[in-house]
Amino acid sequence: MxxxxxxxxxxxxxxxxxxxxxxxxxxxxxxxxxxxxxxxxxxxxxxxxxxxxxxxxxxxxxxxxxxxxxxxxxxxxxxxxxxxSDSRSVRVIPVGSCVRAGCTGRLRAVVKVVPGAQPKPSEIRCSADRAHWWAAGEWAALSARMQTLRDHRRTWYSVADIEVLWKIPSGSIYRLASQYQWRRRKVSGRVFYHAEDLHSALGS
Structure with missing residues (x-):
């Protein structure tokens, strides 16, 4: 690319x-x-x-x-x-959302590149859970599963999502999250809050 x-x-x-x-x-x-x-x-x-x-x-x-x-x-x-920042060591290609139940991670195809050596076989990894990964030989099955899955309900919302959907300033979001003890998780350095807690506190 x-x-x-x-x-x-x-x-x-x-x-x-x-x-x-x-x-x-x-x-x-x-x-x-x-x-x-x-x-x-x-x-x-x-x-x-x-x-x-x-x-x-x-x-x-x-x-x-x-x-x-x-x-x-x-x-x-x-x-x-x-x-x-070390672009010589890996090449990363976005693939899509993780197919594991309840996971909000993003899948990326990773090719390891070592100077002076042949690139190592590619694999697909999840940004949220290291246990979610697929070897090159599993890509066809993974692709088929991604085609059949449909995301009917969002489970986690980022701060940016909440700002747009509920029209709440980011400062108020962090304060509400602390006040109501919303469940949280981190993905790629960003904090996400559980949809059930948000709907309970803020309504639909």
């Missing part, structure tokens, strides 16, 4: 692009929380400005009830960013 600009033949690092998008979403959500609760203006949606804004508010964030969520999210994003 190559980029469509003038740098023809340059490989597009899909994993890095996905991590960058996750970083932007997480930083913007926390900047929104700070802006709402402190009554200040949030910076423009730009990674450098958002990161600087959060850094300036670290003393206030350290005393917030949801501070542990921020630490968890940033730690995960740092790990994913380091992994994605």
């Amino acid at each position: 190559t980029s469509s600009n003038s740098h023809q033949g340059m490989p597009f690092n899909t994993a890095a692009a996905e991590v960058r998008s996750s970083i932007m979403t997480v930083l913007a959500s926390w900047a929104g929380l700070i802006a709402e609760e402190r009554g200040v203006e949030a910076p423009q949606r730009h990674i450098v400005g958002l990161a600087r804004f959060l850094h300036e508010n670290v003393p206030w964030l350290s005393g917030h009830s949801a501070a542990h969520d921020l630490i968890d999210e940033l730690t995960t994003l740092m790990r994913l960013a380091r992994r994605a």
Whole structure:
């Protein structure tokens, strides 16, 4: 897969692009929380400005009830960013949603590349659970299963989803999650909350 600009033949690092998008979403959500609760203006949606804004508010964030969520999210994003930055070691291709029951992860085809050696056989991995993976010889069966599965009901919502669907600022989302003890899980550095808890607290 190559980029469509003038740098023809340059490989597009899909994993890095996905991590960058996750970083932007997480930083913007926390900047929104700070802006709402402190009554200040949030910076423009730009990674450098958002990161600087959060850094300036670290003393206030350290005393917030949801501070542990921020630490968890940033730690995960740092790990994913380091992994994605080494474009020589892996090639990653998005495949789709995980087919395992109750899993909200995303499937990616991974090809390991070692300089001076033949690429190792590809495999498909889940972003949420390391136990969910398929060898190259299982791809046909996996593809057939993905075709037959239909997602009739969403189980988990991200902060960005909740902002759009319920028209709630990100700052209020973290506060409500802490107040009502919504079930949560992390996927690719982002926090997701259980739909059942959301509907119970916020209605449909």
